[in-house]
Amino acid sequence: MTNKDTDTNSAPERKRGSGVKMVYDLLRDEILDLVLPPGCPIDEVQLAERFKMSRTPIREALVRLAGEGLIATLPNRSTMVSNIDFLNLHTFFDALVLMYRVTTRLAAEHHRPEDLEVIRARQAEFAAAVQAQDALAMIATNAAFHSAIAEAGRNPYFIGLFKRLLDEGRRILRLYYQSYDDRLPQRFVDEHEDMIAVIAARDAEAADRLARTHAEQIVQQIQKLFARNDRLEIAL
Amino acid sequence: MTNKDTDTNSAPERKRGSGVKMVYDLLRDEILDLVLPPGCPIDEVQLAERFKMSRTPIREALVRLAGEGLIATLPNRSTMVSNIDFLNLHTFFDALVLMYRVTTRLAAEHHRPEDLEVIRARQAEFAAAVQAQDALAMIATNAAFHSAIAEAGRNPYFIGLFKRLLDEGRRILRLYYQSYDDRLPQRFVDEHEDMIAVIAARDAEAADRLARTHAEQIVQQIQKLFARNDRLEIAL
């Protein structure tokens, strides 16, 4: 059980400001991937000894996560991973569809040549995930694709909200997608290609229209999954 | 120089979790009111002795403010009040107009009777501010009015972005509004009344249309102020 730092005393072995970011990034991923499921209690001391650092940087990471709504903290007691509000999912869908439309429209209006390369690269990754029938990779690469489009739109306010929505969507989809059994993903690939084309053509109206139908397509897909699973869960 | 707590030792005199919130709220107000102007350096030690508490709760408040983009922090060095990006103001206007529209439309669709009472109360406060020709009160009460409409729309994602935009708008307007010299405010009062009417009538399309013209009205007003002042500032 000999540790690698057997010299005089404890070796931090890590740069000064990096601790918080590391904890923040890792916890964020674990929350979005449902490694830490909704409602899962978060213990500061436990995290402190897991990452081998003091509670102070842990707390800072938690405060930032709370600011994004990913964890909820009761005063003086227990902080836990935020629950997903299934009763008000329609507000999520409303916001998601609108941000799909707005960001795609703005990308058509404001994109630069180098943006298109990034977008096409993301689309290739998404297509690869579909080809491989890797559902989790589809979720991630689809989010990255639309995130790249949003960046090309260059509106930080929309980018911020949209990324947050895509994160929440990642969490929701993880709950339901285990495997793909239908041919819809290939349709998404084609629609993505169409979106790239109208963005490149700087056709804002067409971009809006395509993004709208694409988004509503996805929302319908999610709702169908929910309806299917709800029938099962009611039995519990 | 005798302080009020002259007894044995230091008297905290404040509840356990309240320190962070107090510092956060106060700093937030001071930033939005430009008491702390953009670029103003923030010193943790200075704040700690000002509020008579340790640096720990101060830092937590600062982390939360940084999460909202109100302060910017360079690693290991100086944290300061965020600057206003005047070069990209159009992104702010785009987002503001869209959120005006969406929140008003959703309010028309989803409001409940008690929401209308709150909205009317805010409108009364705005009208009073216009009557008193109090420009700063107009800014605050106008934001509160539209915030109440957003709440009635009941979409937390839109509410969050909209409130953030209204905050930023409060900061921008403080820079320019010293006094009112024209009759536009009265027009805003009338438009507010029209908006309340269509919300109460649950006419979503009309709400969208009114909100749009109202928002564009305000944006034009701000841009006019900017054009006027820019001519002066160029001389510097």
Add this chain to the structure above:
DNA sequence: TGTATTTTATTTGTCGACAGAAATTATCCT
């Protein structure tokens, strides 16, 4: 045996202190 009260235990919020990084000033060499 069931309920109210006290005691214990666990976890958070706050504190003072120290060490690392960058900016500032002082010193030295050519």
Add this chain to the structure above:
DNA sequence: AGGATAATTTCTGTCGACAAATAAAATACA
């Protein structure tokens, strides 16, 4: 004297420890 290097200062990031607040357990009481 001018510029490079070294010392100082100043502020942030991290740490360990303590105290308050709440939950859980134990005890007393009817």
